[in-house]
Structures are given as C-alpha cells and as structure tokens.
Amino acid sequence: MERDITKRLLHWYRKEGRDLPWRRTSDPYAIWVSEIMLQQTQVATVIPYYEKFMATFPTTADLAHAPLGTVLKVWEGLGYYARARNLQKAARIISGQYNGEMPDDIETLTSLHGIGRSTAGAIISIAYGKKAPILDGNVRRVLCRLFAIRQNPSLAPVQKKLWNISERLVPEKNPRCFNQALMDLGAMICAPKNPDCTACCLRSLCLAYSKGLQKTLPVKSPGRKVPHYHIAAGVIWRGGKILITQRPAEGLLGGLWEFPGGKLKEGENPIQAAAREILEELNVTASVGDLISTVRHAYSHFHITLHAFHCRYVKGPLKTTHPYRWVSPEELSHYAFPSANRKIITVLKKGDLTPISFLL
Numbered sequence: 001m002e003r004d005i006t007k008r009l010l011h012w013y014r015k016e017g018r019d020l021p022w023r024r025t026s027d028p029y030a031i032w033v034s035e036i037m038l039q040q041t042q043v044a045t046v047i048p049y050y051e052k053f054m055a056t057f058p059t060t061a062d063l064a065h066a067p068l069g070t071v072l073k074v075w076e077g078l079g080y081y082a083r084a085r086n087l088q089k090a091a092r093i094i095s096g097q098y099n100g101e102m103p104d105d106i107e108t109l110t111s112l113h114g115i116g117r118s119t120a121g122a123i124i125s126i127a128y129g130k131k132a133p134i135l136d137g138n139v140r141r142v143l144c145r146l147f148a149i150r151q152n153p154s155l156a157p158v159q160k161k162l163w164n165i166s167e168r169l170v171p172e173k174n175p176r177c178f179n180q181a182l183m184d185l186g187a188m189i190c191a192p193k194n195p196d197c198t199a200c201c202l203r204s205l206c207l208a209y210s211k212g213l214q215k216t217l218p219v220k221s222p223g224r225k226v227p228h229y230h231i232a233a234g235v236i237w238r239g240g241k242i243l244i245t246q247r248p249a250e251g252l253l254g255g256l257w258e259f260p261g262g263k264l265k266e267g268e269n270p271i272q273a274a275a276r277e278i279l280e281e282l283n284v285t286a287s288v289g290d291l292i293s294t295v296r297h298a299y300s301h302f303h304i305t306l307h308a309f310h311c312r313y314v315k316g317p318l319k320t321t322h323p324y325r326w327v328s329p330e331e332l333s334h335y336a337f338p339s340a341n342r343k344i345i346t347v348l349k350k351g352d353l354t355p356i357s358f359l360l
C-alpha cells in the first residue's frame with residue numbers, strides 16, 4: 001500500500017502540484033523562510049510577505065545584519081512574531097558559525113531557533129533532495145485519514161506512529177516532490193472540513209474513506225474556552241507628537257511598538273483604565289479624551305477588545321523601563337505595531353490626525 005501511495009501522489013503532483021514562488025528555487029534559505037511563514041498561515045497570505053521578505057533580505061547575511069525593527073516591520077501583520085525573531089537569531093548563527101551556508105542535516109538544523117523536525121525535514125528534502133519525512137498540520141491530517149488513525153494525533157505515541165508512517169512513505173528518489181505533494185493534497189483536496197474525496201488520487205487506498213470516517217478524522221483535542229480581555233490604550237499627544245513604547249524583546253508581540261495601555265481591572269471603565277495604566281507604566285498624568293475606536297482582535301490563545309483614546313500629556317517626568325519615542329503621526333509608519341494598534345492607526349489616518357485641542 002505504501003509504495004502505491006507514493007507512486008500515485010507523485011503522479012498527481014506532476015499534473016496538479018501548485019506553482020508557488022518558493023518552489024521556483026532550491027535555495028535552502030528561501031525554502032526555510034517559506035516554511036516558517038507557512039506555519040499557522042495560509043499560502044495566499046504568505047505569498048506577498050515572502051516576496052517582500054526575500055526582496056529585503058535576499059540572503060542569510062542580509063537577515064543576520066538587519067536591525068530587528070526592520071525585520072519586524074517587514075513581518076508586520078503576519079502574526080506570531082516569535083517566528084521572525086527566531087529566523088533572525090538562527091540567521092546570525094548560520095552567518096557566524098556556518099559561513100552563511102544552511103546546514104544540511106536534521107540534527108544541526110533542529111538545534112537552530114524556531115526549526116522543528118518537520119521544518120528541518122522540509123528543508124532537507126526540498127532544498128537538498130535528501131530523504132527526510134515531514135509532519136506539518138496538513139500531512140498529519142492526510143495520514144490520520146489514509147490510515148484511519150482514531151487516536152488524538154497530538155498525543156506523543158500517536159505522533160511517533162505518524163512520523164514512522166511519513167518516514168516509510170517518503171522515497172529515496174524525489175523526496176522533494178513527494179513531500180510537496182503531501183502538503184498540496186492536504187491543502188487542496190484533503191481539506192480540514194470538507195475533503196474532496198471524489199477528486200482524490202488516494203481514494204481507493206484510503207481507510208477513512210472506505211469506512212466513511214473522512215469527516216470525523218483526525219480526532220480533535222477537547223476544545224478550550226478562549227479568554228477575552230478588554231484593553232484600554234492611550235494615544236498620548238504632546239506638541240503634535242505621539243508617545244509610543246516598545247514591548248520587551250521576548251514574549252508575545254516581542255519587539256513591536258504600541259500605544260501605552262493595559263487590561264481593565266474589575267469595576268473599571270476603559271477611560272479609568274487608560275489613565276491608570278499610563279500613570280503606572282509611564283509615571284505621567286494624562287487627560288483621557290475622545291474615543292478613537294474600539295477594535296477587536298483574535299490571537300491564538302485569547303481575544304481582545306481594544307479601546308483607544310486620544311490623551312493629552314498633563315504632567316510628570318516620564319519614567320519607564322521600556323524604550324519609548326515621541327513621534328510625529330507620519331513617523332508611525334516607520335515602526336512595526338501589532339495588528340490591533342495598526343487598526344487604530346488606520347482610524348487615526350482616516351480622521352483628523354492631530355485634534356487641535358491636543359496640540360495646545
């Protein structure tokens with residue numbers, strides 16, 4: 001059965017495989033960048049980011065030597081910013097320790113920041129043409145269905161089983177096309193909700209299809225309730241400039257800039273929370289004025305509603321442990337902001353950017 005699967009997939013891929021920008025190269029750096037961008041992100045979203053990233057940082061050395069702010073700016077809007085920070089950390093190691101050459105073995109690759117076994121397998125097979133299995137989300141789903149695996153694939157023993165299957169399937173000859181075929185089948189045919197089994201080249205071999213289980217596999221983890229937070233933030237004006245602060249380099253949205261603020265405490269309204277957060281975070285008193293906008297944003301593990309207000313600096317020597325800048329409204333576009341803050345900037349740009357009362 002395994003040999004049949006491999007043969008049919010390769011045949012299907014030759015006719016139906018996707019033509020993607022990172023498939024027109026065998027540059028391991030480009031393939032690495034694309035694989036990192038594709039984690040938790042759709043192909044259509046990735047393409048323009050990939051093209052801009054490669055035009056800005058065409059080699060590992062360019063990425064290694066760029067300021068982190070520039071890397072985050074190019075990544076702005078793609079989310080999961082740890083991916084960008086890890087790419088740069090790994091690029092610095094490749095530049096410093098490997099003469100700018102991407103390593104070509106799994107062990108060294110997986111020792112680098114942000115490269116797991118599946119990403120390493122993709123780089124090894126796609127860029128170097130060496131046999132190496134992959135197991136990203138698409139592949140996991142296809143294998144669970146093909147082999148009718150009824151246990152939760154996030155459990156360690158099930159993962160081990162899936163890795164073994166992927167390893168057995170990938171051929172010595174042409175592992176590049178085979179792994180790309182598996183990815184494409186998962187993305188185009190064996191989709192999460194409605195697998196198009198009638199168009200699938202593996203239908204007659206698929207155990208889930210033969211048992212009518214294609215829509216119930218893979219088994220899902222029990223759902224978690226996603227917390228929702230209300231955040232208040234202030235666009236603090238002083239003499240025509242706006243205060244922005246930078247988040248710590250590590251952690252959620254690390255290294256990005258934002259308007260100061262934080263979570264509402266119990267019993268507080270957004271205006272009170274904005275004034276308190278500004279005082280606590282910056283040691284300054286600000287008067288909180290008009291609401292600019294209320295925006296919602298979904299992160300992977302929680303959702304937020306952000307209430308952003310025009311604020312005016314009143315008094316107090318500014319003291320904060322975070323880097324900060326007073327910038328003109330035009331200069332906001334030079335900095336990388338999280339998506340919710342970016343939505344606030346869009347609203348600001350549509351309206352009167354510098355309300356007269358806040359310039360006085």
Ligand code: SF4
Pocket residue numbers: 142145146189190191195196197200201202203204206207208209214
């Ligand atoms: S037959 Fe259906 S469930 Fe099975 S691999 Fe193909 S698309 Fe997926």
